Structure formats: C-alpha cells, structure tokens
Amino acid sequence: MEQRQYITRQIDKALIAWKNNPRHKPLLLRGARQVGKSSSVRHLGKQFENFVEVNFERKPQFAQIFQGDLSARHIVETLKSITGEAIIPGKTLLFLDEIQMCQEAISALRFFWEDLPELHVIAAGSLLEFALNEIPTFGVGRIHSMFMYPMSFDEFLGALGMQSLLQAKEIANPTQPLLPVLHDQLAALFRTYLMVGGMPEVVSTWLSAHSYEECQSVQKEIVYTYEVDFAKYKKRANTTLLRLTLHSAAHQIGSKFVYSQVSRDFRSVQIKEALSLLTLAGLLIPVYNTAANGFPLGAEADESCAKYLFLDSGLLLSILGMDLGSITTLSEQILIGNATDLVNKGHITEMVAGLEIIKNMPPDSIPSLFFWMRSAKSSLAEVDYVMAKNMKILPIEVKAEVRGGMKSLYAFMETKHIDHAIRTSLENFGSFTKDNGKIDIYPLYALRSLVIMK
Numbered sequence: 001m002e003q004r005q006y007i008t009r010q011i012d013k014a015l016i017a018w019k020n021n022p023r024h025k026p027l028l029l030r031g032a033r034q035v036g037k038s039s040s041v042r043h044l045g046k047q048f049e050n051f052v053e054v055n056f057e058r059k060p061q062f063a064q065i066f067q068g069d070l071s072a073r074h075i076v077e078t079l080k081s082i083t084g085e086a087i088i089p090g091k092t093l094l095f096l097d098e099i100q101m102c103q104e105a106i107s108a109l110r111f112f113w114e115d116l117p118e119l120h121v122i123a124a125g126s127l128l129e130f131a132l133n134e135i136p137t138f139g140v141g142r143i144h145s146m147f148m149y150p151m152s153f154d155e156f157l158g159a160l161g162m163q164s165l166l167q168a169k170e171i172a173n174p175t176q177p178l179l180p181v182l183h184d185q186l187a188a189l190f191r192t193y194l195m196v197g198g199m200p201e202v203v204s205t206w207l208s209a210h211s212y213e214e215c216q217s218v219q220k221e222i223v224y225t226y227e228v229d230f231a232k233y234k235k236r237a238n239t240t241l242l243r244l245t246l247h248s249a250a251h252q253i254g255s256k257f258v259y260s261q262v263s264r265d266f267r268s269v270q271i272k273e274a275l276s277l278l279t280l281a282g283l284l285i286p287v288y289n290t291a292a293n294g295f296p297l298g299a300e301a302d303e304s305c306a307k308y309l310f311l312d313s314g315l316l317l318s319i320l321g322m323d324l325g326s327i328t329t330l331s332e333q334i335l336i337g338n339a340t341d342l343v344n345k346g347h348i349t350e351m352v353a354g355l356e357i358i359k360n361m362p363p364d365s366i367p368s369l370f371f372w373m374r375s376a377k378s379s380l381a382e383v384d385y386v387m388a389k390n391m392k393i394l395p396i397e398v399k400a401e402v403r404g405g406m407k408s409l410y411a412f413m414e415t416k417h418i419d420h421a422i423r424t425s426l427e428n429f430g431s432f433t434k435d436n437g438k439i440d441i442y443p444l445y446a447l448r449s450l451v452i453m454k
Helices: 011-020 037-045 060-066 072-083 103-115 128-134 153-160 163-171 180-196 200-209 212-233 239-251 268-280 313-324 328-336 339-344 348-359 407-416 444-452
Strands: 027-030 050-055 092-097 120-124 144-147 284-290 301-310 369-374 381-389 392-398 420-425 430-434 437-443
Touching: 011 037, 011 144, 027 037, 027 128, 037 050, 037 092, 037 120, 050 072, 060 072, 060 103, 072 103, 103 120, 103 128, 128 268, 153 163, 153 180, 153 200, 153 444, 163 180, 163 444, 180 200, 180 212, 180 313, 180 348, 180 437, 180 444, 200 212, 212 239, 212 313, 239 268, 239 301, 239 313, 268 284, 284 348, 301 313, 301 348, 301 369, 313 348, 348 369, 348 381, 348 392, 348 444, 369 407, 381 407, 392 407, 407 420, 407 437, 420 444, 437 444
Parallel strands: 027 120, 027 144, 050 092, 092 120, 284 369, 392 420, 420 437
Antiparallel strands: 284 301, 369 381, 381 392, 430 437
16 A cells, blocks of 8 residues: 655644653644544654554554553553563653543553653544543643644645745735735635645645545545444434534534524434534534633633534535535635635635634644624624734634625724724735724635734
C-alpha cells in the first residue's frame, strides 16, 4: 500500500514545543475520527530515537498490561518485553492509540507523570471523549490535552504548496489590503476549500486527482464510517436517532437548532441526548447564545439556545447530497456564484467562519464559540459570533460583499457600548466607520489573522 506523504499541520509546532518542554506531561490528543491525530503523532515520532506505538483496537490483548499494577515502571517493563522495543525516558515516544478501548490505560497516564516524568507519552482515540466522560477523574493537573480538527484553510494552502500566498495573506491587514490579483486567487481557492473540506484523506485525494467527484466518494466513505461508529457510542444510544439528528443538524446549519425538525417519533430529551453524543464524538460543535455582558462569555450562555457547526464543510455537502439526491446547484453557487449568493446559500460560509475561528485557536484551549441573539418580538437581532479579544468583547458578522444588512451588528454595538467589530466575507481587507464605531473587514480566508492578532 502506497504511503501518503505527510501534510504539515498547525499542531506540529505545539507538539514540538511539548517534546522540548522539560516539564512535559502525558498528552491526550483529542478530536474526531480521521482528522489526522495518529499521523501527526507518528510524524512527531521521527524526532525521537525510538517510537513505540500500542494500538488497543488492533491488538486488544495489550489491555491486559493495564490490569492490576498501574505503576509506570511496571507498565514500561512489560511493554518492552512484549514489543521487543526500547523504551528509554528522554529518547522514546510512547504512543497509546485508540486508548478509549482500555479505560485502565487512561487512568494509568497520571502515573507516568508521577513515576517517569522524563518519558514522552501521547494517547489518542477516535471516541476518546466517551471514555473520559465516564471516568470521574483521569488525572487533572497531571495530564495535558490538545484538540485537533480537520485542516484549516491555511493548512489546505500549505498542502497545495501556496507558501507565497500564505505569506502575502499573513502580512495583509485592514489598513494594508492585498493586491486585487492575490485576493482573487485566495477567494477562488477558498471556494475550492469549501467543497473539498479539511479531512486529510480528502485533501490528499484532491492533491492527487483534482477531482471533486473522487473527493465526494471519499467523503461519503467517511460519513459512513461515522455512522457505523454510532453503535459504539453507548448501549442506550439509538443509532436511527443519531443518524436522524446528524442529518437534521446538517440541514439546520446557521440556525437555532429546532428539536421538532429531527423527528416526531422521538421526544426532546432523547434528541438532546443524541446531540450530546454527537458533540462528544466531535461531529457537531455547539455555538451557544450568550448575553455578552462580560467575561467569561460562557457564564451567561444559554445552552437551550444553540446552533451547531458540522465538523467539516466537505462532509456537510456530502450529507446534503445524500439527502437531496444532488447538490449540483449548491456546488455551482460555491464554485462560480457571486459572493452574495455564496454567503447567503445555506449558511455554509457562516459555519466555515466558525470552524476557522476554532481551528486557529491554541490547540490546548478548550473550544468554545458563542453568538448573540435578541429575541424581543419588536426588535429581532442576531450577531453570528462573539468572542473575547484582549479583554474586550468582539462581535463578528458573516456577510456578503455589500455593506448593507448589518442592523443587528450595529444594534449590538450600541447596546453593549462597543466601538470595534468585525465583518467577514469574500471581500478584501478593509475598514470603515459607523457612528462612533470602527468595522474592520477580514476576508473569510484570513480569519486566522484575526484569531492570532495580539
């Protein structure tokens, strides 16, 4: 089987920093299935003299090592005997993959920090969050977590070898827009990214075949794999309900999630449980309504009022295609439609904007996103995203190229006495003033610059 070339990921730098930290803790790499966790760990393994991988799904017999004595030295000596591999603190990376299959191994991670702090240990698993949710404590303060997602637009550009475009984009800002020719290139590539998405296997397929049809075939296989996983979630989980909820979330992207749109055959409490399970699996990411009166934003979040982001735009389009029979019209809007149609069609770009914000946060930060909504009958208003930036509340509105239709953003700024906001769209960098406030424009393809801005 041909080995695919490794695609550089943003998390690589964080993993190297963890390796070089003399006080590194055992690391949990968390994220949905097939986002590239194992590949990134194996790539990091090349920085060590020895790399030892234990996969509990492929070889469940390894779980026997973690029965009884959980001291790190005992576990390492047993692993050395069974694998025949050298495991040397400071020189070896020990990778415990699919660790959710062995909860005792998760519990044992804390003892590596206590007994063998020099040894580098990483654990990962496709359904890890379910196991963590069932363990009352798994070593808080003794284990470090990083979160991983499908590839961001910047990672997609890197995979395409577009380093010069990346550099130009990094330099640009609202006071120094890109040259129109560079902006047009990036906008066109972003449309491609919406279709391909960021799942590593799909991106690799695009690199080798440049065929949307072949990418969609891989996307359907991934969705099928996710649905097969439903049976592994929990014994009480209804796989039919999970599938209905996942597909309903795909159709409700950009809107407050309405339980009644899922099915009339299930009660709200059952659908709520399905949403919780799909969120634990990393397939859905909640965006909660917040009053946004202060920090932290989550303190005033209303979890009963939520939108849900789908893990990946390519997978979302695949599900819409399976449900609707064809997504030809939507695909045309994405690839050749004008920016207004693109932004307003199915709220896909609003979703991708949220995903870009999350993907470009520090990997060790717990992902959280919020929006603001005023539901008074006489004055409905909604701002797509609200985030904390430099101890200030920063509203972000996903809009088309035209400057109209921003009444909600202006209402939020006036109500909360905010003088700075962001509009993101497929237009170039820029800025303008409204009353006493400043609106900075960040292209959808450059939201990383906003997230990492000091």
